[in-house]
Amino acid sequence: MTLLVLSHGDCLGHRPPDGHPERPARLEAVMRGLEQLDDLVIEDARSVTRTELDLAHGPNYLDKIENLDSAGRLIALDADTHFGPGSLRAVKLAAGAACQGVDRVMKGDTRRAFAAVRPPGHHAESARAMGFCIYSNIAIAACHAAACHDLDRVAVVDFDVHHGNGSEAILAGNDKVLFLSSHQSPLYPGTGRPGAPHADNVRNAVLPPASGSNEFRDLWLEHLLPEIDRYRPQLILVSAGFDAHWRDPLAQLQLKDDDYYWIAERLVELADRHAAGRLVASLEGGYDLQALEASALAFAEALN
Numbered sequence: 001m002t003l004l005v006l007s008h009g010d011c012l013g014h015r016p017p018d019g020h021p022e023r024p025a026r027l028e029a030v031m032r033g034l035e036q037l038d039d040l041v042i043e044d045a046r047s048v049t050r051t052e053l054d055l056a057h058g059p060n061y062l063d064k065i066e067n068l069d070s071a072g073r074l075i076a077l078d079a080d081t082h083f084g085p086g087s088l089r090a091v092k093l094a095a096g097a098a099c100q101g102v103d104r105v106m107k108g109d110t111r112r113a114f115a116a117v118r119p120p121g122h123h124a125e126s127a128r129a130m131g132f133c134i135y136s137n138i139a140i141a142a143c144h145a146a147a148c149h150d151l152d153r154v155a156v157v158d159f160d161v162h163h164g165n166g167s168e169a170i171l172a173g174n175d176k177v178l179f180l181s182s183h184q185s186p187l188y189p190g191t192g193r194p195g196a197p198h199a200d201n202v203r204n205a206v207l208p209p210a211s212g213s214n215e216f217r218d219l220w221l222e223h224l225l226p227e228i229d230r231y232r233p234q235l236i237l238v239s240a241g242f243d244a245h246w247r248d249p250l251a252q253l254q255l256k257d258d259d260y261y262w263i264a265e266r267l268v269e270l271a272d273r274h275a276a277g278r279l280v281a282s283l284e285g286g287y288d289l290q291a292l293e294a295s296a297l298a299f300a301e302a303l304n
């Protein structure tokens, strides 16, 4: 089984200020990990189209981003989300890669695709950049899958250590999508807490700080994987953030490389059972370079 990796050198051109955790070296670390696989094909990511963006973001927000003129400087879109000269190209490739992955698995070219891109997307809301994210990559891909490939049941799975507030907000109430997230709580951005109101197509499950492999696996085995099985998705999309790793500086979970192999293996079983094997993952967080390289490799090994 060959894994299709969609990436692009221009994703390195999005350059937040020095010292920012969401830095170009993250993507280089992920690619170092993926390139250790025996069997993969790497192709250039394509740009997202306006039609695809319109499925998830408001027109005024899209116009604003498209017309931002940084004049060679960095513009702060929120406290920790920046936009510079290479950013528009990078965000279009990051969102485009996820849609391209959907197109390729739906066409039957491959069963599994990994969008190795940055910046991440799952905090970006319909009309707001947030938490390093500008376009909501996986939510755009989910809407694209439902709209253009005529799918009725798309599962969006998010195991990034942070709650995918943007994905949830965009996908809430979409009767062709089920959104499932595990995340540390309390932690940024503070959404997705136990007892918080949510739409019928949203499943949030939380882990307290210092939780490790056993707690993570039990949470998925007891709460989230059975939901996916009952849903019988025709396609599984994954917000693949690797910041629940014990080495990560932005959160306090204690996952190991092998946990990413484990979750990928479980998701592949479900994709094989219900979705003709179709699974598309897109890189979200992960801010320790060593952990990123090893975790991305472990995750992708189980996709292969």
Ligand SMILES: [Zn+2]
Pocket: 160, 161, 162, 241, 243, 284, 285, 286
């Ligand atoms: Zn994260």
